[in-house]
Amino acid sequence: MRILILGGTVFLSREVARQAVARGHDVTCLARGTSGPPVTGAAFVTADRDTGISAYAGLEGDWDAVIDVARKPQQVQDALLALSGSSSHWSFVSSASVYAANDTPGADETAERLAPMAAVDGRYTDPADGEYGQAKAACEDLVRGLGPANVLVTRPGLIAGPEDDSDRFGYWPARLAQERSPVLIPAMAAESMTQTIDVRDLALWLVTGAEESRTGSFNVMGPSVPFGELLALAADAAGFHGSFRSADPQWLHEQGVAYWAGNESLPLWLPEEYGGFCTRSTEAALNAGLMLRPVEQTVRDVLDDEQERGIYRERKSGLSTARETVLLAALDVA
Numbered sequence: 001m002r003i004l005i006l007g008g009t010v011f012l013s014r015e016v017a018r019q020a021v022a023r024g025h026d027v028t029c030l031a032r033g034t035s036g037p038p039v040t041g042a043a044f045v046t047a048d049r050d051t052g053i054s055a056y057a058g059l060e061g062d063w064d065a066v067i068d069v070a071r072k073p074q075q076v077q078d079a080l081l082a083l084s085g086s087s088s089h090w091s092f093v094s095s096a097s098v099y100a101a102n103d104t105p106g107a108d109e110t111a112e113r114l115a116p117m118a119a120v121d122g123r124y125t126d127p128a129d130g131e132y133g134q135a136k137a138a139c140e141d142l143v144r145g146l147g148p149a150n151v152l153v154t155r156p157g158l159i160a161g162p163e164d165d166s167d168r169f170g171y172w173p174a175r176l177a178q179e180r181s182p183v184l185i186p187a188m189a190a191e192s193m194t195q196t197i198d199v200r201d202l203a204l205w206l207v208t209g210a211e212e213s214r215t216g217s218f219n220v221m222g223p224s225v226p227f228g229e230l231l232a233l234a235a236d237a238a239g240f241h242g243s244f245r246s247a248d249p250q251w252l253h254e255q256g257v258a259y260w261a262g263n264e265s266l267p268l269w270l271p272e273e274y275g276g277f278c279t280r281s282t283e284a285a286l287n288a289g290l291m292l293r294p295v296e297q298t299v300r301d302v303l304d305d306e307q308e309r310g311i312y313r314e315r316k317s318g319l320s321t322a323r324e325t326v327l328l329a330a331l332d333v334a
């Protein structure tokens, strides 16, 4: 098949390109090339999608499938204007962040979405901070304009796996591989879940989605795993024999420790109102062919990747050694 990937230079879209090439497809990636190099075996067109429909002028011929990971509705609108007539299948990588609420365990794809970003005079502005979900919802709607027979919308939750540049999931295996104990963790209720998808499983879902012209909207996530169980898997993989020091979530919050991601955060930790964020139903995707590797394998491979990249490196997500040390000392005083 001739597959066009809008993206292809980083993490998920790069893995999609890698797998599509490995499965014998004729793959072209279009990106600026600033996030990384394209994979060997894929053709690469350098273009900036923020420049409008002219960004697609370097592409030639028709496509059997387009796979797009955009976060900006204007980029999607322009890509559709430029290319929709030349592709029979269009796959859009959306996000579970399109949902309006995160407090309902087991919610499926019929759950209410956030109001999509609206165009003004036919054009979309760049999403502001905090508008990611609304922007993805607008992208979904634009792509759906091609008709239900042609469109696959995939909504992942947290994506984990080798080469993850967000540094979230990898924080835990990397932290447990360090020779420092105790490890600060949020005191979480036994039912506090994590739910991730291995980037390689998600990429395979997208490539087979193109091969099979799969259509519809799907939550694409792995199984819900209690946070404590994930820590145990990471401890096992890392050979960790130290101890954990759990801190009251309210106390952590008061100390300015961030939820979920980013600088000085405890990754994967979520506020209480996100009780359903990691228990979304994936029944539809599993019935449609989603295949998942065991979470243990993801943890082990992420640890290998972390070790290669350096477990003491400066990270985008997680506590720095200095901050964790200060927090542990403050906990002892408290």
Ligand SMILES: NC(=O)c1ccc[n+]([C@@H]2O[C@H](COP(=O)([O-])OP(=O)(O)OC[C@H]3O[C@@H](n4cnc5c(N)ncnc54)[C@H](OP(=O)(O)O)[C@@H]3O)[C@@H](O)[C@H]2O)c1
Pocket (backbone or CB within 6 Å): 006, 007, 008, 009, 010, 011, 012, 013, 014, 030, 031, 032, 033, 034, 035, 036, 047, 048, 049, 050, 068, 069, 070, 071, 093, 094, 095, 096, 155, 156, 157, 158, 159, 160, 166
């Ligand atoms: N990570 C998660 O846990 C998570 C969870 C849910 C959903 N998602 C979704 O999953 C997808 C992840 O995609 P990804 O891993 O490939 O990462 P990404 O950061 O979304 O990659 C974006 C791709 O588009 C290209 N790009 C960005 N701006 C561009 C521009 N102006 N012109 C041309 N190309 C541009 C980038 O390459 P250049 O920078 O080289 O141009 C890159 O190849 C995204 O759709 C994200 O919203 C992620």
